[in-house]
Amino acid sequence: MQDSSITRAIVTGHTRGIGASITAQLLEQGIRVLGLSRGTNATLAEQFPQTFAQDEVDLADAASIERWIATPRLQDFLAGAQRVVLINNAGMLGPIGGLETQDPVSIARAIQLNVATPMMLAAAFAQASTNVTDRRIVHVSSGAARNAYAGWSIYCGSKAALDHHARALAIDAHRSIRICSLAPGVVDTQMQSEIRDTALERFPDRQRFEALKRDAQLASPDESASKIVAYLFSDAFGEVAAEDVRTVRTA
Incomplete structure (x- = not known):
C-alpha cells in the first residue's frame, strides 16, 4: 500500500468520467x-478541501498549456513528495468521419489534447520532480490504439502515438520513472454516448457499440478507475509499456 502522506498526483480531465x-x-x-481541466469538479472540491486542488486550463490549446507549464505551480505542488504520479486522462474522440469530412482546426485541437499535451506534461513532470525517488506516468490509452476503426483515424492515430511514446520512454530507462500507456477497457462514459450518437456514414461500427450498451457490457467509470489505481501503485506497474487494464497484474 502506498504511503498517502508522501504521494502527490496530477490528473487531467478530472471533472467527469x-x-x-x-x-x-x-x-x-x-x-x-x-x-x-477546462472546468472544475465542485463535488470533489467540497468533499476534499484540504487535499484537492484544481486549475482551469484548456488542455486542447497549446498556448494555454505552455503558460501553465511556465508557472511554478507544478514544482510547488510536487515539493516534498517521495512518490509522484501523472495520469494523462483527458482526451477527445472527434473529429469522426472520413478524411474529406475532417475539419483541420478540429484535428489540431484533438492532436494537442490527445498527444501533445500528455507529452508536454510528461516532460514538465519529469523536470519538476528530479529529486523524487518514485515517479510514475499513466497515459490513458484505448483499444483504438491497437485496432483501427473506420472514421476514427484521428482518435486511433493519437492513442497509438501515446502507446509508442510510452514504449520509447521505457527504452530510455529514465532514472526512477516508470510509464505505461494503459487502455481502460470499454467504459460507460460520455464518449460512449457520443459514439452511439454518431451517424453510421461517419462511423460504420456504431452498432457494435450500441450492442455493448444494450447488453450491459460496459464497465462503469468507478470499476475502470479502481483497476487503473490498483495497477498504478502495484510493483508490476511499468513492466510493459502498453497494457490493457483488463489483463494487467496488480499483485
Missing part, C-alpha cells in the same frame, strides 16, 4: 491531487 473516478479514489486514500 474515468478522470473524476480516479481523482475521487486517490483522494479517498488520502493522496493530494491536482486536477487539470
Whole structure:
C-alpha cells in the first residue's frame, strides 16, 4: 500500500468520467491531487478541501498549456513528495468521419489534447520532480490504439502515438520513472454516448457499440478507475509499456 502522506498526483480531465473516478479514489486514500481541466469538479472540491486542488486550463490549446507549464505551480505542488504520479486522462474522440469530412482546426485541437499535451506534461513532470525517488506516468490509452476503426483515424492515430511514446520512454530507462500507456477497457462514459450518437456514414461500427450498451457490457467509470489505481501503485506497474487494464497484474 502506498504511503498517502508522501504521494502527490496530477490528473487531467478530472471533472467527469474515468478522470473524476480516479481523482475521487486517490483522494479517498488520502493522496493530494491536482486536477487539470477546462472546468472544475465542485463535488470533489467540497468533499476534499484540504487535499484537492484544481486549475482551469484548456488542455486542447497549446498556448494555454505552455503558460501553465511556465508557472511554478507544478514544482510547488510536487515539493516534498517521495512518490509522484501523472495520469494523462483527458482526451477527445472527434473529429469522426472520413478524411474529406475532417475539419483541420478540429484535428489540431484533438492532436494537442490527445498527444501533445500528455507529452508536454510528461516532460514538465519529469523536470519538476528530479529529486523524487518514485515517479510514475499513466497515459490513458484505448483499444483504438491497437485496432483501427473506420472514421476514427484521428482518435486511433493519437492513442497509438501515446502507446509508442510510452514504449520509447521505457527504452530510455529514465532514472526512477516508470510509464505505461494503459487502455481502460470499454467504459460507460460520455464518449460512449457520443459514439452511439454518431451517424453510421461517419462511423460504420456504431452498432457494435450500441450492442455493448444494450447488453450491459460496459464497465462503469468507478470499476475502470479502481483497476487503473490498483495497477498504478502495484510493483508490476511499468513492466510493459502498453497494457490493457483488463489483463494487467496488480499483485
